[in-house]
Amino acid sequence: MFSGKEKIIPILAICVLLIGIFSTFYVNATNINKDTISIDGKEFSINQLFLMCKNRSIYTDDGEKTGIALDDLIFKVGINCPSCHEYIIKAKDNYQQTLSWNILKTGVLTEYCRVYFPETAHTFWVRNVIEIKVK
Amino acid sequence: MDKKKIFTGILLFGSLWGFSECVIGSALSDSGLPSGAIMTGFFALTYLVISRILYKQPGMQIGMGVIAGTLRLFNPFVGCHLCSAIAIMAEGIIFEILWYKISFDLKELKTITMQVSMGVLTSYIVFVGGFIVTQILTPIISGPGFYLENLIVILPNIFSNGLLPALIGGITLPVIVLVKNIDFSLKDRLYYPVTIGVSILCWFVVISSWIFIRF
Numbered sequence: 498m499f500s501g502k503e504k505i506i507p508i509l510a511i512c513v514l515l516i517g518i519f520s521t522f523y524v525n526a527t528n529i530n531k532d533t534i535s536i537d538g539k540e541f542s543i544n545q546l547f548l549m550c551k552n553r554s555i556y557t558d559d560g561e562k563t564g565i566a567l568d569d570l571i572f573k574v575g576i577n578c579p580s581c582h583e584y585i586i587k588a589k590d591n592y593q594q595t596l597s598w599n600i601l602k603t604g605v606l607t608e609y610c611r612v613y614f615p616e617t618a619h620t621f622w623v624r625n626v627i628e629i630k631v632k
Numbered sequence: 633m634d635k636k637k638i639f640t641g642i643l644l645f646g647s648l649w650g651f652s653e654c655v656i657g658s659a660l661s662d663s664g665l666p667s668g669a670i671m672t673g674f675f676a677l678t679y680l681v682i683s684r685i686l687y688k689q690p691g692m693q694i695g696m697g698v699i700a701g702t703l704r705l706f707n708p709f710v711g712c713h714l715c716s717a718i719a720i721m722a723e724g725i726i727f728e729i730l731w732y733k734i735s736f737d738l739k740e741l742k743t744i745t746m747q748v749s750m751g752v753l754t755s756y757i758v759f760v761g762g763f764i765v766t767q768i769l770t771p772i773i774s775g776p777g778f779y780l781e782n783l784i785v786i787l788p789n790i791f792s793n794g795l796l797p798a799l800i801g802g803i804t805l806p807v808i809v810l811v812k813n814i815d816f817s818l819k820d821r822l823y824y825p826v827t828i829g830v831s832i833l834c835w836f837v838v839i840s841s842w843i844f845i846r847f
Contacts, residue, residue, distance in 0.1 A: 502733070502740050510749035510802075513756040517795030520788045527788075558713075585782075592786050594771075595779040618714045618774040620767070 529589050534610065535628040536574045543610055549573050553605050555615045562613040564605035571601070576631055583632040586612055589625040595632070596621065637823065638689050644827040645683040645692075646699025649676060651834035653704050653720060666796055672723065672759040673800025677751065680727045681808050688736035690728070697724015703835065706842050714774055715766045722765035723758045730754055738809060747806040755801025760794040 533540040541549075546565055550573050553566040571579045580598040587593040596604075596614075600621070604614040610626045652675045660667035680693050701721035705713050731754070734740055741747045764783070767790075771778045 503743075503746060506740075506753060507745055507749040510752040510756075510798075513753060513798060514795070516791050517756065517798060520791035521795060523788045524792045590789055592789060593782050594776075595782055596776055600776055617776065618770050620715045620770045620774075621776065 524590065527591060529591075529627055531627055534606075534626055535630075536570070537576060537629070537631045539574060541574075543606075543608060546570065546606065547608065555603070555605055555613060557613055557615050559613075559619070562605055562607060564607035564613070567604040567606060567612065568602035570606065570629075585628075585630040585632055586623045586626055587628040587630065588623050589627050592623060594621050594623055638687055638692060640824060640827040640831075641683060641687050641689075642692055642695035643699060643831045645679045646696035647703060647831040647834035649679045649696060649720070650700035650703025651838060652679075653700060653716065654706075654838045669759070669793070669796035669800060672762070673755045673797035674804050676720075676723055676727075676758065677755055677801050677804050678808060680724070681805065682812075684731065684736065685738065685808075685812050690732070693724045693728045693731075695724075697721045697727075700724070703838055706838050715770045718769045718773070719762035719766040723762040726758050726761040727754065730757060738812070741805075741809055744806055747809050748802045751801040751803070751805030752798045754805070756794045756798035759797040760790055763790045763793065 533542050534546065535541075550565040550569045552563060553569075554561050554563040556562075568579070571584075576582065579602070583595055583597055584601045585593055585595050600614055600617060603616065604612050606612050606626065609624075611622060611624045612626055613622050653671055656675065657667045657671045660670055679696065683692055683696060697720055701717040701719075701724075704717040704720055734750070741750055764787075767783050767786070768778055771782075
């Protein structure tokens with residue numbers, strides 16, 4: 498004779514497995530594959546950005562990181578009043594983080610399209626950046 | 633059970649969990665293996681269930697999560713210290729809630745179906761729950777602030793990432809149940825020296841590595 502727990506636990510286990518499987522399909526289907534980075538709606542290749550902007554090295558708890566200075570990048574793409582906005586940094590796999598100007602201006606974008614900031618938790622170090630949206 | 637004995641049990645299993653996250657987790661991550669999934673589906677689940685079987689004390693796994701999370705904050709190796717510490721603490725709490733209605737002698741988990749199902753369910757919910765909690769609390773605690781839209785867009789990724797720990801948990805729990813009858817008990821005169829000694833060793837290795845790398 499099955500009790501309540503003996504019925505519900507296997508059903509819930511199947512449900513979570515199905516959620517995991519369907520989410521995996523969804524994530525793979527919605528991954529964005531592109532080689533450019535969109536900044537405030539304009540597309541740039543990483544090489545273009547490295548030619549346009551000045552380089553900076555920052556020190557993080559994971560060592561020294563060198564890349565394009567994000568504050569210079571924002572100035573160079575022509576954003577007016579950078580401190581008046583927030584910035585959403587999006588990755589290929591849809592991961593995103595929202596940052597204020599005060600944090601963004603301390604960061605770098607590396608040649609591997611990853612952003613680093615010296616004073617934030619690693620959760621803000623977005624990999625495979627495909628867009629920096631100005632909010 | 634003696635409160636002192638329970639406290640040292642929390643210290644021992646919490647330290648082992650934290651040590652595994654710091655040392656083994658980092659090594660797995662460096663080798664390109666899915667460290668988060670293995671840590672939750674195998675290591676965390678093993679420590680949480682074994683401590684529950686041995687001590688039969690409600691609330692103990694929350695304490696273990698706090699100890700392990702605190703040790704993770706001292707981790708000198710790769711990875712996000714704060715995010716992982718918060719996730720580990722959340723995992724202890726979520727496990728406690730999930731297993732609240734499961735008896736300490738695991739009489740509900742007699743059949744292999746129940747063992748596999750509970751392993752899958754526990755690992756998935758503990759992993760996904762810990763991930764969501766850390767995505768909310770890390771931005772709040774570290775300063776930049778929490779944005780709901782950032783969480784919503786990555787929910788499919790989090791649900792997807794939970795699949796591997798769920799599958800590992802589905803294998804781990806039946807193995808734990810299989811070996812649960814092995815007598816792990818220590819003689820009273822050995823209990824405190826062994827539990828405290830192993831805990832100190834875990835903290836010593838992690839903190840001395842942190843000091844060595846920083847200075």
